[in-house]
Amino acid sequence: MIFSPRSTTGALALGTGLLLLLPLAGLDHFLLDVLASGFLLAAYVGSWDIVGGVAGQICLGHALFFGTATYSCALLTSLAGWPFAAAAAAALLLSTTAAAVVGTFSGRLKGPFIALLTLALGELAHEVALGQTFFSPRGAYSWGGEGGIPVALPWGSPSPWASYYGALLFLFLSTWGMTRIARSKDGLIWTAISGSELTARASGVDVARHKRRAFLVAGLLAGAAGVGFAAHVGRATAADFSLELSFQAATFAAIGGRGTIVGPVLAALLLHALFQGAGIAPAARVLLYALALLLVLRFFPAGVAGTLRERVRERNMVPEGASR
Amino acid sequence: MNDLLLAERIEKSFGPTRVLRGITLSVGREEVVGLFGPNGAGKTMLANVLSGLIPPDRGRILFEGKDITRLSMDARFRAGLARTFQIPGAYPTLTVVESIRVALLCGEAGQEGKRRLPRELEEEVESVLHRTGLFAQRFWMAAKLSQGCLRRLEFARAISCRPKLILLDEVFSALSAKDEGELTALLRSLRRDDGISFLLISHNPLILAEMCDRVVTIEDGRVTWEGKPADLAKYLPVAAGHDHGP
Numbered sequence: 001m002i003f004s005p006r007s008t009t010g011a012l013a014l015g016t017g018l019l020l021l022l023p024l025a026g027l028d029h030f031l032l033d034v035l036a037s038g039f040l041l042a043a044y045v046g047s048w049d050i051v052g053g054v055a056g057q058i059c060l061g062h063a064l065f066f067g068t069a070t071y072s073c074a075l076l077t078s079l080a081g082w083p084f085a086a087a088a089a090a091a092l093l094l095s096t097t098a099a100a101v102v103g104t105f106s107g108r109l110k111g112p113f114i115a116l117l118t119l120a121l122g123e124l125a126h127e128v129a130l131g132q133t134f135f136s137p138r139g140a141y142s143w144g145g146e147g148g149i150p151v152a153l154p155w156g157s158p159s160p161w162a163s164y165y166g167a168l169l170f171l172f173l174s175t176w177g178m179t180r181i182a183r184s185k186d187g188l189i190w191t192a193i194s195g196s197e198l199t200a201r202a203s204g205v206d207v208a209r210h211k212r213r214a215f216l217v218a219g220l221l222a223g224a225a226g227v228g229f230a231a232h233v234g235r236a237t238a239a240d241f242s243l244e245l246s247f248q249a250a251t252f253a254a255i256g257g258r259g260t261i262v263g264p265v266l267a268a269l270l271l272h273a274l275f276q277g278a279g280i281a282p283a284a285r286v287l288l289y290a291l292a293l294l295l296v297l298r299f300f301p302a303g304v305a306g307t308l309r310e311r312v313r314e315r316n317m318v319p320e321g322a323s324r
Numbered sequence: 325m326n327d328l329l330l331a332e333r334i335e336k337s338f339g340p341t342r343v344l345r346g347i348t349l350s351v352g353r354e355e356v357v358g359l360f361g362p363n364g365a366g367k368t369m370l371a372n373v374l375s376g377l378i379p380p381d382r383g384r385i386l387f388e389g390k391d392i393t394r395l396s397m398d399a400r401f402r403a404g405l406a407r408t409f410q411i412p413g414a415y416p417t418l419t420v421v422e423s424i425r426v427a428l429l430c431g432e433a434g435q436e437g438k439r440r441l442p443r444e445l446e447e448e449v450e451s452v453l454h455r456t457g458l459f460a461q462r463f464w465m466a467a468k469l470s471q472g473c474l475r476r477l478e479f480a481r482a483i484s485c486r487p488k489l490i491l492l493d494e495v496f497s498a499l500s501a502k503d504e505g506e507l508t509a510l511l512r513s514l515r516r517d518d519g520i521s522f523l524l525i526s527h528n529p530l531i532l533a534e535m536c537d538r539v540v541t542i543e544d545g546r547v548t549w550e551g552k553p554a555d556l557a558k559y560l561p562v563a564a565g566h567d568h569g570p
Contacts, residue, residue, distance in 0.1 A: 185429055188418075192426045195415030195466075202375070202413065203481050204401035204430030259417070310465075313419070317464045 008179050008262060016172045023164060031277055032160040038272040039167035040228045041248075043174045045268035046261055047221035048249035053258035054182050055214035056194025057106060058115040061122020062249050064102070065219040067129065067241035068095040069226025070151075074236035077152035078143075084154055088227045092220060099219020106215060107208030110197065119246075126241035148237030151230045163232045170228050171265070174221055178261045181217060190214050191259065244286065251289050255296045256303050263305025327386070328353045328489055328521050329405070334373055334383035336366075336545075343369045344380070345545040351489060351521050358532035358539040358553065359525040366545040367525045368410060371493045374523070375407040376400045388488070402431055406482035407491035412474035414466035420473075421462045424449050424480050431485030448484075456480040456510065472503030479510060489521045490514075496531055511535065529556050 023032060048062045072091035076082040082090070102121060106114045133145055143149045155162075181187050189210055192200045197207050230236055239245065249264075252271065256263030271292060275285045300307035329351040336344040344366050351357045359367050372378040374385060376397035384393045387405055395403070415423050428440075428448055440448065453459040456476045461469065466477065475495060482490045492511075496504050508531075514520045526532055532539050533553040541549040541559055549559045 188422060189426055189430065191418060192415045192423070195417055196413045198377075198409075199413035199415060199481070200426070201377075201397045202401060202407055202409070203427040204398045204485055205426065206396075206398050206430075313463075313465055314468075317461075317468065 005179075005183060009176065011262070012172060012176055012179075016168065019168055020165075023161065029160045032164045034277045035273055036160070036163040036167040036232055037229075038269045038276070039164075039171040040225050040232060041272050042265045042269040043171050043228070044222055044225035044245075045249045045252045045256075046175055046178045046265045047218045047225060049253045049256075049258060049261050049264040050178055050181065050190075050221065051214045051218035052250060053253050053260070053264065054187055054194065055190035055211065056259075057211055057214065058111070058250070059102075059118045059215075059218070059246075060115045060243075060250065061102075061118035061120070061125075061246050062218070062222060063241050063243070063245040064118070064122040064125050065095040065099050065222035066226040066229070066245065067125060067236070068098045069223035070230040070236035070240040071129065071149065073227055073230035074149035074151045078150050081152075084152070084231070088231075091227050091230070092223045095223025095226060096216060096220045099215045099222075100212065102219070103212035103215025107211050119243075122241060122246050123243060126238060126243065129241050130238040146238060148235045148240075151234050151236060153231060153234055157234065158232065167228060167232060170224070171269075174224065175261065175265050178221065178265075182259070182261050186210070186213065194259070248289065251293050254303055255293055257300070257306025257309065258303060260303070260305040260309060263303055267304070326352055328355075328388060329374070329523070330386040331370075331374060332384050332386075334370065334380045334385070336369060336373060336378065336380050343545050344373065346383070347542065347545065347547055349523075349540055349547065351523050353488075354515065354519045354521055355538065356515060356522045356524060356536045358536035358556075359523060359542065360527075360529065360532055360539055360556065360559075361542040361548075365542045367542060368493055369545075370542070371407060371491045371523070371525055375405065375491055398430070401485050401487075404485060404488040405491075406485055406487040406489070408475075408478040408482055408493060408495055410494040410497065412471070412478045414469065414474055414477060416467035417465060419463050419465055420458050420469070420477060420480075421449055421453070423466055423477060424452050424458075424484060427481040427484035428452070452480050452484060455483070455513070457506065471498055472500060472506075475499060475503065475507060476510070479507070479514075483514060483518070483520070486518075487520055489523065491523045491525070493525045494527065495524070496526060496528060508535065529560060532556060 044066055048059060051057050052059050069091040072094045073084070073087045076087035076090055077084055102118060105117055109117060130145060133143060189205055192203070192205060193207055193210055201207055226240065252268040253264035256265065256267030271289060275288055280288065296304060302310055327350040331347065331349045334344050334347045347370060359370070361367050369378070373380045376395055376399070380393065384391055386392070387403060392400055392403065425445070428445060453462050456479050458473065458476050458480060461473055466474070469477065496507065499507065511522065515522065524532065524535060533556055536553045539551065539553050539556050540547055
C-alpha cells in the first residue's frame, strides 16, 4: 500500500539510489550545483511541512530559521574566527532558539495570527540583514546587504561532486527522519491540533506545548538545511531571510500536499531542478511556481500527495457491517 | 465531601452582559444531573466554565475536593473531567482509530502516571471502538462520518481518559430516533459499568426525566429550580412563556 512506512522508506531509498547514479550520466558542474541546492531547498521545504502541514500552523516567516543558521555560520566563522563545525553547532542552536521563541508566542495564537506573526518576524530579520553593514572588517570590502557575508570554510571552495553527494545524503536522512516524526505519537497529536484545536484541548492535548515543539523541530531542521546551504554556497545573504524563500516553502508544500512530507520535498526538488536547471530568471520562476500551484490545485485540491493519500484512505474505509 | 463536582457562586460577564450570575451546582458520584433551561439561559456557558474552556470571573470549582478553577481544559480532561460539544468536533483528516488514539495518548497522563505499552494502547482503542459501536467505521475519516457516528466519536473521545464525570452538551440534538436510542443505552452502560457521573444539558424534558437522578433549571444565568425529574413538569408551566424547543 502506498504511504505505508515501509513503502515510503523503500521509495526514499529507491529515489536516493537513482540520484546517486545520476551524476554518472555526465551532468555538468552547473547542473550538479542546481541539484545540490535543490536537495537543500527540498529539506528546508520538508521542515516547513512539519509545522505548516503536519501541525497546521501556517508559518510565513520560515526563512527566519534558515537565515539564522546561514548568518550564524558566516558571522561566527568570518568575524569570530570559529571553526566551521563549532559555528554549525551554534547555528543549529540559534535557529532552534529562534523557533522556540516563535513557537512560544504562537502557542496562544491561532490561524491567521500565527501567519502574520511569523511573516512580521521573518521580514524584520530580512530588513535587518539587508540594511546592515556594521560587521564589515576595517579596510576591507563592505559586508552585508545584498552581497552578504562570506562563510570561512575549511575546505575553501567545495567540489561540485562533494556538495552534490553531501546534500543528497542530508536530504535522504532528513526526509526519512521527518516522515518518522510525522508518523510518531507527536506527529499524530500535531495532526489533531491541525484539524481542531478545540477538540484537541478537550482530548487532553496541551496545545501550546505541542505547537512549540512542532516549531522547535521545524526550526532545527530548517537550521540544518541553512548550515548545509552555507557550506555549499560559502556565503550568507539577505535572500536567506527573504519573503520569497518563506513563500516558496508554503507554495511547494501546497503543490506536493501539506502534511505528507514526501510530497512537498519532491515538489520542491522537481520544480527547482526544472526551472533553475532550464536557466529561467528568478522573477519568471516565481510566476511559474504560482502557475504550477494553480494547475495542481485545480486537479489535486489537497496537493498531489495529499489528494492521493485521501483517495487511498477513502478506499480503505470499510462499509458499515462489512468485515475486513 | 460527597460531591464529585462542586461549582460555587460562578459568575461570568461579557462587558455589561451578565451571563452567569452566581450559579452554585453540584454533581455527586455516579449521579446523573440534568441541566435544563431556555435558549440563552447560560447552560452552554456553564459547561464551558466547568470544563475549563472559559475562566469564570468569580466563584470556584472543586473536583474531587481539589480546586480546579484555574486548571486548563486539557488538564481537567487528564484529571477525569471530560466533555462533549453541542456541535461535535472532530479531526477531519484523522480516522476514527487515530482520533481515539490521540485522546488515549493524552489522557494516559491521568492514569496514575502509568504509560501504556503500544499493544495495551491498541487493545484499549479496540475496547473503546466496541463500546461506542464504532468498530465498523474505525478506518473512516471523521469528515465522512454521519451525525450519529460523530456523537459516538465524541463519547469515545470523552471516555478515553477513564473519566469520573462527563459534561454532555445537547448530546441528543439532531439525532435520528435510532441513534438517540443507542446513545441512551451507551450512556446507561457507562454509568452502570464504569460508575461515570454525567451533567446532561438538554432542551428535552423527556430525556432528562428518563435519564437523570436530579434536574437543575437555570434561567438568565441563575438557578431557578432544583428537584426530582418527575417534578420537572411542575416547573415547566412556569417557563411556558420561554422557548424550550431546540
